[in-house]
Amino acid sequence: MARVLYVTIPADGHVNPTLGLVKQLVDNGEEVVYMCSEEYRDRLAQTGAQFRAYQKDEQVSRDLGFNPTEFRHPFHFNDFMLRGIIEPHIPEILRQIENESFDYLIFDSLFGWGGAILGEKLGIPTICSVTNFAFAEPLSQIVEVLEASDDVDVDALYERVTQTAQSIARVCNVAVPAIEDITRQYGDMKIVFTSREFQPDADKLDDSYIFTGPSITSRPDSPPFPFEKLRASYDKVVYISMGSILTKDVELYKLCFAAFQDIPAQFVLSCGRETELESLGENIPPNFIIEPYVPQLEVLQQADAFITHAGMNSTSEALYFYVPLVMIPLSSDQPIVAKRVEELGAGIMLDRGKLTPTALKDALLQVLNESTYKQHAIQVGDSFRNAGGYQEAARCIMSLYSVPN
Known part of the structure; x- marks a missing residue:
């Protein structure tokens, strides 16, 4: 069987979708070396893969000078990928695997050009792991820009991006790509963790x-969770989570308290490990269960609606279990995901900047009481289930790249 190198960025939304695929490859006899940051060691080791850590430098992210989920110009995304992902990790990964051989490489799409560098230096086929939507255009051209760019020195930003790319090319002894190609989804094959029906503009993507x-x-x-409480007092269950990165919006949580305190439903709020419960105040309604971290898959299987930031991972998990959504996209690709859900009739998108308790309450009641949202969520969920999941991903990969015994 084949020896596989799998490289992913350190983020739950990019690691979690790969777990089933990696375990399936290992169960099928592939030897998988999985590289990510140390915090994911235990989670990834349980797949049977050989885990290796690369250094995660928090200072690098701080030195970027902007939050990678808040772009004021498209070049900010190129800058983030180059200085936040490719420059610190690709040379280190190459050093760690020096003198080793692999039969094929799987890399996260946010490595972009970095994945192409690894494939070129190793001389092996490459597979792109796409945990967000795939895209027919450079990602930096379609990622949501949240603020006006009038105060951005575009010339200086372009110069920094260009110089960083040239520096990486010198270190790795590769050619410098065009700026727009830094964010390309490279790879001989792209495994996209969604259905063709959910993917926008799927007809523009090749085979x-x-x-x-x-x-x-x-x-x-x-973590443990009091599931017995979910329907002890109410017939409906509503789950609220703003993801693993954007969980500290205390004012949004208080807005939820004001909007939902009189709705006869059990609300479950995952507030994040870094949110101090004391900061939520003393007026938490009695119909709320609040935990820093919630077993999301299990709660979604019992939920009637999901209030979410519309991250790709959370959205996909909800729709897989036929749960309609109220979406408050905050950054990055979340507006694109929310727009697609709304287009397909499986949820309602709200503007965080204009959000009021009344608007939030009305949207939730609409999703709960109008059956079309549930019906459309079922249609999307069925398209997910029919796509084959990680078993189909493993089959496609091994049919092309695995080495016979």
């Missing part, structure tokens, strides 16, 4: 894009 649906697997590190 190298393989849609396998979201990879839904149990998580051994899920």
Whole structure:
């Protein structure tokens, strides 16, 4: 069987979808070396892969000078990928695997040009792991720009991006790509963790894009949760989570308290490990269960609606379990995901900047009480299930790249 190198960025939304695929490859006899940051060691080791850590430098992210989820110009995304992902990690990964051989490489799409560098230096086929939407255009051209760019020194930004790319090319002894190619989804094959039906503009993507649906697997590190309370007092369950990165919006949580305190439903709020419960105040309604971290897959299986930031991972998991959504996109690709859900009739998108308790309450009641939202969520969920999941992803990969015994 084949020896595989799998490289991913250190983020739950990019690691979690790969767990089922990696375990399936290992179960099928592939030897997988999985590289990510140290915090994911235990989670990834449970797949049977050989885990290796690369250094995650928090100072690098701080030195970028902007939050990578808030872009004021498209070149900011190129800058983030170059200085936040490719420059610190690709040379280190190459050093760690020096004198080793692999049969094929799987890399996260946010490595972009970095994945192409690894494939070129190793001389092996490459597969792009796409945990967000695939795209026919350079990602930096379609990522949501949240603020006006009048105060951005575009010339200086372009110069920094160019110089960083040239520096990486010198270190790795490769050619410098065009600026727009830094964010390309490279790879002989792209495994896209959604369905062709959910993917916007799927007809613009060639046959190298393989849609396998979201990879839904149990998580051994899920915390305990009082499931017996979910329907003890109410018939409806509403889950609220703003993801693993954007969880500290205390004012949004208080707005939820004001909007939902009189709705006869059990609300479950995952507020994040870094949110101090004391900061939520003393007026938490009695119909709320609040935990820093919630076993999301299990709660979604019992939820009637999901209030979410519309991150790709959370959205996919909800729709997989036929849960309609109220979406408050905050950054990055979330507006694109929310727009697609709304287009397909499986949820309602709200503007965080104009959000009021009344607007939030009205949207939730609409999703709960109008059956079309549930029906459309079922249609999207069925498209996910019919795509084949991580088993189909493993089959496609091994049919082309695995080495016979």
